Amino acid sequence: xxxxxxxxxxxxxxxxxxxxxxxxxxxxxxxxxxxxxxxxxxxxxxxxxxxxxxxxxxxxxxxxxxxxxxxxxxxxxxxxxxxxxxxxxxxxxxxxxxxxxxxxxxxxxxxxxxxxxxxxxxxxxxxxxxxxxxxxxxxxxxxxxxxxxxxxxxxxxxxxxxxxxxxxxxxxxxxxxxxxxxxxxxxxxxxxxxxxxxxxxxxxxxxxxxxxxxxxxxxxxxxxxxxxxxxxxxxxxxxxxxxxxxxxxxxxxxxxxxxxxxxxxxxxxxxxxxxxxxxxxxxxxxxxxxxxxxxxxxxxxxxxxxxxxxxxxxxxxxxxxxxxxxxxxxxxxxxxxxxxxxxxxxxxxxxxxxxxxxxxxxxxxxxxxxxxxxxxxxxxxxxxxxxxxxxxxxxxxxxxxxxxxxxxxxxxxxxxxxxxxxxxxxxxxxxxxxxxxxxxxxxxxxxxxxxxxxxxxxxxxxxxx
Amino acid sequence: xxxxxxxxxxxxxxxxxxxxxxxxxxxxxxxxxxxxxxxxxxxxxxxxxxxxxxxxxxxxxxxxxxxxxxxxxxxxxxxxxxxxxxxxxxxxxxxxxxxxxxxxxxxxxxxxxxxxxxxxxxxxxxxxxxxxxxxxxxxxxxxxxxxxxxxxxxxxxxxxxxxxxxxxxxxxxxxxxxxxxxxxxxxxxxxxxxxxxxxxxxxxxxxxxxxxxxxxxxxxxxxxxxxxxxxxxxxxxxxxxxxxxxxxxxxxxxxxxxxxxxxxxxxxxxxxxxxxxxxxxxxxxxxxxxxxxxxxxxxxxxxxxxxxxxxxxxxxxxxxxxxxxxxxxxxxxxxxxxxxxxxxxxxxxxxxxxxxxxxxxxxxxxxxxxxxxxxxxxxxxxxxxxxxxxxxxxxxxxxxxxxxxxxxxxxxxxxxxxxxxxxxxxxxxxxxxxxxxxxxx
Numbered sequence: 012x013x014x015x016x017x018x019x020x021x022x023x024x025x026x027x028x029x030x031x032x033x034x035x036x037x038x039x040x041x042x043x044x045x046x047x048x049x050x051x052x053x054x055x056x057x058x059x060x061x062x063x064x065x066x067x068x069x070x071x072x073x074x075x076x077x078x079x080x081x082x083x084x085x086x087x088x089x090x091x092x093x094x095x096x097x098x099x100x101x102x103x104x105x106x107x108x109x110x111x112x113x114x115x116x117x118x119x120x121x122x123x124x125x126x127x128x129x130x131x132x133x134x135x136x137x138x139x140x141x142x143x144x145x146x147x148x149x150x151x152x153x154x155x156x157x158x159x160x161x162x163x164x165x166x167x168x169x170x171x172x173x174x175x176x177x178x179x180x181x182x183x184x185x186x187x188x189x190x191x192x193x194x195x196x197x198x199x200x201x202x203x204x205x206x207x208x209x210x211x212x213x214x215x216x217x218x219x220x221x222x223x224x225x226x227x228x229x230x231x232x233x234x235x236x237x238x239x240x241x242x243x244x245x246x247x248x249x250x251x252x253x254x255x256x257x258x259x260x261x262x263x264x265x266x267x268x269x270x271x272x273x274x275x276x277x278x279x280x281x282x283x284x285x286x287x288x289x290x291x292x293x294x295x296x297x298x299x300x301x302x303x304x305x306x307x308x309x310x311x312x313x314x315x316x317x318x319x320x321x322x323x324x325x326x327x328x329x330x331x332x333x334x335x336x337x338x339x340x341x342x343x344x345x346x347x348x349x350x351x352x353x354x355x356x357x358x359x360x361x362x363x364x365x366x367x368x369x370x371x372x373x374x375x376x377x378x379x380x381x382x383x384x385x386x387x388x389x390x391x392x393x394x395x396x397x398x399x400x401x402x403x404x405x406x407x408x409x410x411x412x413x414x415x416x417x418x419x420x421x422x423x424x425x426x427x428x429x430x431x432x433x434x435x436x437x438x439x440x441x442x443x444x445x446x447x448x449x450x451x452x453x454x455x456x457x458x459x460x461x462x463x464x465x466x467x468x469x470x471x472x473x474x475x476x
Numbered sequence: 477x478x479x480x481x482x483x484x485x486x487x488x489x490x491x492x493x494x495x496x497x498x499x500x501x502x503x504x505x506x507x508x509x510x511x512x513x514x515x516x517x518x519x520x521x522x523x524x525x526x527x528x529x530x531x532x533x534x535x536x537x538x539x540x541x542x543x544x545x546x547x548x549x550x551x552x553x554x555x556x557x558x559x560x561x562x563x564x565x566x567x568x569x570x571x572x573x574x575x576x577x578x579x580x581x582x583x584x585x586x587x588x589x590x591x592x593x594x595x596x597x598x599x600x601x602x603x604x605x606x607x608x609x610x611x612x613x614x615x616x617x618x619x620x621x622x623x624x625x626x627x628x629x630x631x632x633x634x635x636x637x638x639x640x641x642x643x644x645x646x647x648x649x650x651x652x653x654x655x656x657x658x659x660x661x662x663x664x665x666x667x668x669x670x671x672x673x674x675x676x677x678x679x680x681x682x683x684x685x686x687x688x689x690x691x692x693x694x695x696x697x698x699x700x701x702x703x704x705x706x707x708x709x710x711x712x713x714x715x716x717x718x719x720x721x722x723x724x725x726x727x728x729x730x731x732x733x734x735x736x737x738x739x740x741x742x743x744x745x746x747x748x749x750x751x752x753x754x755x756x757x758x759x760x761x762x763x764x765x766x767x768x769x770x771x772x773x774x775x776x777x778x779x780x781x782x783x784x785x786x787x788x789x790x791x792x793x794x795x796x797x798x799x800x801x802x803x804x805x806x807x808x809x810x811x812x813x814x815x816x817x818x819x820x821x822x823x824x825x826x827x828x829x830x831x832x833x834x835x836x837x838x839x840x841x842x843x844x845x846x847x848x849x850x851x852x853x854x855x856x857x858x859x860x861x862x863x864x865x866x867x868x869x870x871x872x873x874x875x876x877x878x879x880x881x882x883x884x885x886x887x888x889x890x891x892x893x894x895x896x897x898x899x900x901x902x903x904x905x906x907x908x909x910x911x912x913x914x915x916x917x
Contacts, residue, residue, distance in 0.1 A: 037547055038527070040527075415618050416618055441613060444615050446614065
């Protein structure tokens with residue numbers, strides 16, 4: 012079977028399928044190659060199913076506060092099998108939804124693994140059978156997978172990656188999570204909230220090291236209060252597997268070692284791009300540390316081949332991949348005025364408890380940039396809606412250029428901040444300054460009022476503190 | 477599921493086109509391959525085929541609409557059994573926005589132009605004072621205010637031409653102020669003592685009311701060369717009418733006699749311009765004073781008749797040269813012109829194919845231009861501007877008759893070619909054109 016397309020997207024994850032839809036909208040004959048299920052890691056093994064799991068742990072947490080809200084119940088318990096089952100059902104619903112979207116936009120879905128075999132040519136292999144396809148443009152969106160290191164390799168039984176961690180056959184009593192980035196900390200939060208004894212090992216000296224230092228410190232305090240053990244500035248030097256447990260050797264900065272024995276280990280030490288077996292090298296595509304080196308519009312340097320998402324440079328987030336998918340589609344279709352993605356306008360969201368969300372520069376980065384800055388902060392305890400919700404733990408922080416009023420960064424921790432951050436993203440993208448934000452009337456009573464207060468606070472004008 | 481049919485891009489460079497004609501009407505059932513409409517671009521009219529099947533629910537852009545942007549929805553295609561009410565209504569207005577924006581821009585432009593033309597020095601403040609709205613992000617405004625930059629002189633790169641932070645950061649302080657000393661806003665004429673520089677055209681139009689195309693290297697070369705040529709060379713012009721009756725007859729005979737290959741394609745097809753090229757070469761050999769170049773210390777008289785021919789391109793123009801044209805026959809000249817024109821269109825001409833030369837021919841006759849004047853192509857001294865050969869009343873032997881007549885206007889460099897010299901050359905050229913056989917003498 013052979014067919015000529017305007018665009019073939021390799022990979023049906025959030026970058027790939029969005030790119031395909033945009034291509035189809037622009038009148039291009041489009042196909043997507045996917046080796047597993049539509050939606051990629053995000054929908055099937057990442058963003059979405061973990062949000063379903065975390066919703067369950069959030070409810071569990073609230074059940075322990077029933078009395079506070081005027082309820083009583085006893086003898087409640089959770090069934091991990093049902094929690095996982097719901098999470099899988101959510102994934103399936105959305106993956107089916109993406110398949111429907113492909114159909115709606117008349118996008119061909121080609122099952123299998125694709126390899127570049129020449130200019131505009133792909134061989135797609137499925138179950139040992141191969142077929143060739145041709146396309147004027149090929150968009151590589153093969154995504155990424157969990158990073159492993161010598162001595163720190165998953166076995167799928169005792170030592171997990173995110174993949175096993177989201178479908179536990181039984182609930183582990185104790186866990187060691189290696190890495191405190193978004194993936195590690197979300198699992199740590201899920202398992203800890205459901206009652207597991209969780210230890211988080213982070214090689215750097217603070218949790219969620221990409222976040223603002225103040226937010227990191229706030230999170231560390233909250234996690235510790237929940238009973239999570241944080242081993243910062245610490246490395247895992249050895250994982251020794253027992254019959255149904257793992258003995259982990261940890262070494263801190265001072266060289267002091269200790270041993271921790273846990274039921275299961277989750278490896279969350281970052282990701283590596285899926286750059287193998289796609290014929291990249293032969294095609295002349297440059298790869299740097301497992302990621303394709305792409306231009307600001309996703310160009311790979313090879314005519315007619317583009318790359319987006321986790322396969323290229325960070326931040327490695329689904330919404331960044333989606334936006335790149337749109338940019339590449341519009342570039343291919345010759346849409347005018349396409350702008351490259353500005354990473355300083357890409358927000359990061361972590362759905363641990365309390366949630367963390369941020370966009371732009373941290374306070375430290377803003378200072379390093381040599382600007383004169385001003386910082387505004389507002390705590391959840393000063394917000395009516397937060398108190399009414401019983402979610403008074405949290406902080407909103409803004410960083411402005413003191414001279415131009417440019418919003419350089421915003422950092423939030425607390426209930427629902429992942430839903431709030433878009434307000435600051437719009438402000439940043441639209442280049443609003445502190446003045447427009449100050450003049451904006453935020454509805455009362457909402458959590459969003461804290462975003463307003465954090466802007467006012469930068470000028471010492473916060474009203475409710 | 478209702479889908480929008482979008483304005484197609486019929487060529488990679490097409491940005492907008494005219495929806496010349498609808499070949500389907502609302503309610504028609506179409507299938508893949510049905511010709512929906514005729515779309516006209518600046519170069520051609522092309523048929524636009526349906527890709528999907530369905531029923532035309534609504535035609536959003538009426539036929540005859542010009543300047544329809546590529547990818548703007550032009551019609552709604554419905555699935556079987558679907559009614560127009562089910563269709564997404566959001567589609568149509570989306571396309572209207574850029575058009576409306578353009579109208580506002582045009583109106584502003586019209587309003588602003590006469591006022592500013594009277595007093596160019598006060599352009600920027602005037603444009604601002606007119607209340608022509610400058611679209612800029614709040615941050616861009618703040619930074620501009622801090623740096624003392626006038627936003628009305630900045631081209632925006634944000635959505636719909638909105639001025640954003642990076643536009644202001646890339647603008648130099650004072651760049652937008654015509655009053656500023658040594659303003660880079662000068663668009664030309666700078667550098668000549670006593671000549672006021674022309675203000676940057678951007679100062680005269682509200683930001684966002686135009687599309688900006690940065691100069692490519694050819695555009696820069698054209699601007700530089702022709703500005704120098706027209707400014708530094710003392711041009712004068714001589715016009716003569718040539719009767720083409722004899723030439724047309726000879727040409728017809730020669731073309732009819734062209735041997736045909738297996739595919740029945742004649743080996744050559746001579747154009748009127750080929751005759752003009754040859755006639756120019758022969759006339760130059762008779763008048764070496766015209767076939768010359770100016771230098772500060774001497775005049776260079778060329779030994780060969782190297783005749784340039786101006787080739788219009790989509791992206792500019794270039795004048796490749798038929799070297800030693802006096803030694804070449806009409807067929808050879810004809811074929812060489814075709815080859816060079818093709819190379820020029822592919823941007824594959826080498827400098828040694830267009831540099832130098834002793835004379836040039838610029839022919840706009842094919843566009844029906846009656847008469848025009850060209851700018852001399854240095855280091856040459858003369859260029860002829862050739863108009864269309866057309867039937868005109870002529871007086872022959874005291875009687876009114878009809879003849880095919882073509883007007884030729886020569887631009888000459890007075891430093892090299894004086895009036896009489898130029899006139900004598902044109903006389904010879906006219907004779908060679910009117911009586912091609914006389915070239916054999």
